[in-house]
Amino acid sequence: MRIASWNINSVRARVDRVLAYLDDHQIDVLALQETKVADSAFPVEPFEAAGYEVARTGFDQYNGVALISRLGLSQVQTKFPGQPAFGKDGKEPRVEARAISAVCGGVTVWSLYVPHGRGLEDPHMSYKLEFLSVLAHDAVGWLTAAPSAQIALVGDFNVAPLDTDVWDPAVFEGKTHTSPAERAALTRLSQSGFSEVTRQHLPDERNYTFWDYQQLRFQRNQGMRIDFAFCSPALSARVAEVRIVRDERKGVGASDHVPVELDIS
DSSP: OEEEEEEEEEEETHHHHHHHHHHTOOOOEEEEOOOSGGGGSSSSHHHHHTTTTEEEOOOOOOOOOOEEESSOOOEEEESOOOOOOBBBOOOBOOOOEEEEEEEEETEEEEEEEEOOOSSSSSHHHHHHHHHHHHHHHHHHHHHHHHHOOEEEEEEEEOOOOOOGGGOGGGTTTTSSSSSSHHHHHHHHHHTTTTTTTTHHHOOOOTOOOOSSSSGGGGTTTOOBBBBEEOOHHHHHHTTTEEEEOOOGGGSSTOOSBBBBEEEEO
């Protein structure tokens, strides 16, 4: 079984690229983030024609997550229990389209798009920390209820846990993604009983998953490692190999993130 996670940065703009990737890499389940499309406008038909089922949640051109599976989709959930809402500038808070799960081939796969934070003093940062805190709390509950559960929490976590996960820590001083509060919040998820398997299999420094479009970041390899896979103990034991597909950042129309693949024995 091959599970992949990819912040696609607009699925409608890159549907042909996603279809080619699914075929070339023989992906069984693909978790997408930042699909940037309402459910009614999601390009479902091309994926169904290729033999995949689609579950998605999205409201507009912001956020959005999806699961694309050729192993079936059952027990679909479009948020985790207690998932916080966000509202600003007088807008009514709402639970954004940042989480979706389904059982695929016996594994519960969550596609997660953690809030960016925007700035250390921005209300969006408090929202980000609450999002991660509630997720960690729920993760503990899932394992308490079913210690042998097969669960994968994959996606764009918008946190670089180590200094070597960014090309230059000094650039991020006083900014988002590397602050002590964000790193502590992600550590709590690691302490929930779930293991971050990409680090276990790819421990080398500077295995980036994101490169900004500006200032030739990709060409200079000035990237960040912010896309991860947290697996329950039972599933972690089955992870045989992990890959970061760097070549997907190349070429015309690439997303600023690349896929992360898990091979499950």
